[in-house]
Amino acid sequence: MAGPWITEHEIKVVEDCMRNGWYNYGYVEKFQGEFAAYHGRKFGIMTPNCTHAIHLLLTAMGIGDGDEVILPECTWIASGAGISYLRATPVFCDIDPVHWCIDPASVECAITPRTKAIIAVDIFGNMPDWDRLAEISRRHGIPLIDDAAEALGSTYKGVRAGKFGVGSVFSFHRTKTVVTGEGGMLLLDDERLYERCMFLRDHGRKPGGPAYYNYEVTYKYMPFNLQAAVGYAQFQRIEELIRKKRWIFERYKEKLSDIDDIMFNPEPDQGFNSVWITGLLIGKRYKLGKLDMIEKMKALGAPARPFFYPLSSLPAYPGQEAAHRARNPVAYDVCSRGINLPGALLLTEEQIDFVCGAVRRVLAERA
Ligand SMILES: Cc1ncc(COP(=O)(O)O)c(C=O)c1O
Known part of the structure; x- marks a missing residue:
C-alpha cells in the first residue's frame, strides 16, 4: 500500500476534465481508443470496474441459466462472479505449478456439452499456455476470454496480455499498475459483440439513437469522464x-x-x-x-x-x-x-x- 504513482501530469489532465469534461465523454473515448490500439484490438469499452466488464461480456455472449463457464481455482472472485450473476455455473480448474495460471489439461477434462466459455486469468502478470488454450478453444468451438486484470504490459510470444480470446478485461482498481480508483476496460475485435456490449452498457439504448428510448432493460455500466481522465493520463506513462x-x-x-x-x-x-x-x-x-x-x-x-x-x-x-x-x-x-x-x-x-x-x-x- 505504498501508493499508486500520481504525478503533476495526472493532476493537470484531471483539472482539465474538471473544468471542461462534465457534458462529454472525451477522455473516455480517448482512453478506450488508445488503450485498444496499444493492445492490437479494434474496440475498447470502459466500465466502472473490471467486474462489470466481465459481466457485460458474458451477457453479450448470451451466457445464462444452465450454462457452464470454466475458470481457474486461483484467482480473485471477480473473474467468476459474473457467471453466477447470470445463473450459470462456474467450473473450477486446476492451475500449473510454474506459472500458477489455468492448466489446459484440467480445462480439457472439465469440458461438457454445457460449457459456453473458458476464462483464463493472467495471474499476477504471469501468462498461461495461450497456444494450448487457443487450440482447445478452437477444437471444441468454445470461446476463450482473457482476464488480464493483473497483466497490463505482459506478453506471451510477443503478443500482449489482453489480445487473447474473443474478449479481454483489465482493472484500474487503486492497487493496479494503471489506476483510476475503480475502473475497468473490455477489449474486443468483433463488431457485433462490441455493439451488443455498448447497448447493454447503457440501459438498452442504441448509441446515437433517440433520447430516453430503451429497447431492453439492461445495465447502467457507464464510466465517468473524470475516472477516464485519471486512467488516460496514467496510461500515457505506461x-x-x-x-x-x-x-x-x-x-x-x-x-x-x-x-x-x-x-x-x-x-x-x-x-x-x-x-x-x-x-x-x-x-x-x-x-x-x-x-x-x-x-x-x-x-x-x-x-x-x-x-x-x-x-x-x-x-x-x-x-x-x-x-x-x-x-x-x-x-x-x-x-x-x-x-x-x-x-x-x-x-x-x-x-x-x-x-x-x-x-x-x-x-x-x-x-
Ligand atoms: C484477476 C482479476 N480479475 C478481475 C478483477 C476485478 O477487477 P475490479 O476490482 O476492477 O472489478 C481483479 C481485481 O481486483 C482481478 O485481480
Missing part, C-alpha cells in the same frame, strides 16, 4: 509504470537469490512478465503455510498478502471443497504456500530491503 513494477520484482529476486527452495513469478523465454505483484512460493521443506508466514512477517513489521484461496474452498461456493481438493491438487497446494510481497509503485529500495530482511529471518528460523 512504460514508466511497467519499468517500476519490473524494478520492484528484480530487486526482490536479487536480494533473496541466495535463499533455497523459494519460487517467484516465472519469466518465460518467449515472453515478458510485467509482474503486477511479486508472488513468493515457499518451498515445502519450510513446512510453513501462507498465513503463518504472513503472521511471522507481521511480527517483524513487514506486510504481505496471501495468494488467493482456491475459489471452490470459499464459503461463497458451499459444498465444493472436498471434490475439488482431489480434482485440483496443484491449486490447493500452491494457494496454501504462496504470499504476495508489497508491490505498490511508490515502494522504495529501503522498504524492499526491510521486507526481504523479514522474509530472510522467518525462513532462516525454519531451515
Whole structure:
C-alpha cells in the first residue's frame, strides 16, 4: 500500500476534465481508443470496474441459466462472479505449478456439452499456455476470454496480455499498475459483440439513437469522464509504470537469490512478465503455510498478502471443497504456500530491503 504513482501530469489532465469534461465523454473515448490500439484490438469499452466488464461480456455472449463457464481455482472472485450473476455455473480448474495460471489439461477434462466459455486469468502478470488454450478453444468451438486484470504490459510470444480470446478485461482498481480508483476496460475485435456490449452498457439504448428510448432493460455500466481522465493520463506513462513494477520484482529476486527452495513469478523465454505483484512460493521443506508466514512477517513489521484461496474452498461456493481438493491438487497446494510481497509503485529500495530482511529471518528460523 505504498501508493499508486500520481504525478503533476495526472493532476493537470484531471483539472482539465474538471473544468471542461462534465457534458462529454472525451477522455473516455480517448482512453478506450488508445488503450485498444496499444493492445492490437479494434474496440475498447470502459466500465466502472473490471467486474462489470466481465459481466457485460458474458451477457453479450448470451451466457445464462444452465450454462457452464470454466475458470481457474486461483484467482480473485471477480473473474467468476459474473457467471453466477447470470445463473450459470462456474467450473473450477486446476492451475500449473510454474506459472500458477489455468492448466489446459484440467480445462480439457472439465469440458461438457454445457460449457459456453473458458476464462483464463493472467495471474499476477504471469501468462498461461495461450497456444494450448487457443487450440482447445478452437477444437471444441468454445470461446476463450482473457482476464488480464493483473497483466497490463505482459506478453506471451510477443503478443500482449489482453489480445487473447474473443474478449479481454483489465482493472484500474487503486492497487493496479494503471489506476483510476475503480475502473475497468473490455477489449474486443468483433463488431457485433462490441455493439451488443455498448447497448447493454447503457440501459438498452442504441448509441446515437433517440433520447430516453430503451429497447431492453439492461445495465447502467457507464464510466465517468473524470475516472477516464485519471486512467488516460496514467496510461500515457505506461512504460514508466511497467519499468517500476519490473524494478520492484528484480530487486526482490536479487536480494533473496541466495535463499533455497523459494519460487517467484516465472519469466518465460518467449515472453515478458510485467509482474503486477511479486508472488513468493515457499518451498515445502519450510513446512510453513501462507498465513503463518504472513503472521511471522507481521511480527517483524513487514506486510504481505496471501495468494488467493482456491475459489471452490470459499464459503461463497458451499459444498465444493472436498471434490475439488482431489480434482485440483496443484491449486490447493500452491494457494496454501504462496504470499504476495508489497508491490505498490511508490515502494522504495529501503522498504524492499526491510521486507526481504523479514522474509530472510522467518525462513532462516525454519531451515
Ligand atoms: C484477476 C482479476 N480479475 C478481475 C478483477 C476485478 O477487477 P475490479 O476490482 O476492477 O472489478 C481483479 C481485481 O481486483 C482481478 O485481480
